[in-house]
Amino acid sequence: MAFDIITEVLVVLAVAVLAGELFEQLGLPSVAGELLSGLVLGPTVLGIVASSPQTAAVSEIALFFVVLLIGFEMTTQTVRSRIVPSLAVTMTSFVLPFLVLTAGASVLLPFGFTANLLVALAIGVPSISIVSVLVMEFDLVKKETGQIILSSVTITDVVAFVVLAGASGTLGGTLSVVFLMALFLAAFAVVDWLLNSHPDAFRDVLERASGFTRREELSFALLIVGGLLVAVILQGIGVSYILGAFFAGLIIHDGLVGKSAFRRTADTLAKMNRAFFIPIFFGLAGVEADFPASQSGLLAPLGALLLASIVPATLATYAAARYIMKGREQGGPRRIAFILSGRGAVGIVIASVALNAGLIGRTAYSLVLIGTVVVSVVVPAMAGRARRAED
DSSP states (O other), X not given: OHHHHHHHHHHHHHHHHHHHHHHHHTTSOHHHHHHHHHHHHSTTTTOSSOOOHHHHHHHHHHHHHHHHHHHHTOOHHHHHHTHHHHHHHHXXXXXXXXXXXXXXXXXXXXXOHHHHHHHHHHHHSOOHHHHHHHHHHTTOTTSHHHHHHHHHHHHHHHHHHHHHHHHTSOHHHHHHHHHHXXXXXXXXXXXXXXXXHSHHHHHHHHHHHHHHHTOTTHHHHHHHHHHHHHHHHHHHHTSOHHHHHHHHHHTOOHHHHOHHHHHHHHHHHHHHIIIIIHXXXXXXXXXXXXOOGGGGGGHHHHHHHHHHHHHHHHHHHHHHXXXXXXXXXXXXXXXXXXHTTOOOHHHHHHXXXXXXXXXXXXXXXXXXXXHHHHHHHHHHHHHHHHHHHHO
16 A cells, blocks of 8 residues: 555656646746646546545645745735735635626536535635746735735635635534634734744744754744644634644744744745645645546536636726726736736645535536636736736
């Protein structure tokens, strides 16, 4: 059995890395290539690799590190500094397409209310994985445009995980989750404020601990332990452990742990993710898909749902961003509109969690993967064309 899982991981990782690199060379996001490689290897096409409890366990471990890195790329300060404009574009880039998708899915898809809702959520949520890459490629991290985009997608992803948690429970259970989540967020805000009020003291504790143990990697180990601890707390609340990993990464930044320690930790985490966790997670996510030919009639409704949600959302986000920015940054509204149309990791995470929890079936999950692959290829291409037109 050990040989079987090692062989499967080897095959999926090798093909996912190659496919991701090919897509990168073509100017497309590697995540699309990695997902596509899993679709081809899995039962949807070739059937070389099959989903199993062992591959699911590997995928969940990889998922923890993928989401930890997503949170690590953000800071609470960025979210707070642009909260008002971010909320405005969140309404147009996420809430609007989510509502349109939910209404359309209830008419066009046959999976039932909860499954249709989760399919709409997974397809409709902008993903920080694609969005952050485009922000960096367009050199927007330090600009108002980039900060609005990153703040908005952070808010969106948190809300999406909370919706995921609530979708599987009763009304009373959902209200309980919302209440406990509000308490967690309040506690998180207090801890974040305390840490950022006394960053020197926190850095001193880390340095003393590292000096005592003579292990420079202690800060990295503490980050992982902290992420697992927060994940356990949120899982106890009734929210996916994935949100715990996100919050654990979100609270850490260079001003808190020191630029040198942060850079070392960030580089280590990024290399681990880029070399193994990201391609193996998305490759295995593609393997989970099982889209029978008998269900090919669902592809047309999927295309209609994508067009009916992405196009109006992009236009509405452009209008909102143009009003908010009032001409302060040339081309800013167009970039915000196109980049916030990016879908990717978070939608796949939501679909994977829903599948493992039995909330959606493999056909619904496969539709999410296909929709994500299409959007994650089309949106960067559109954003690139817009950029070249501005240049």
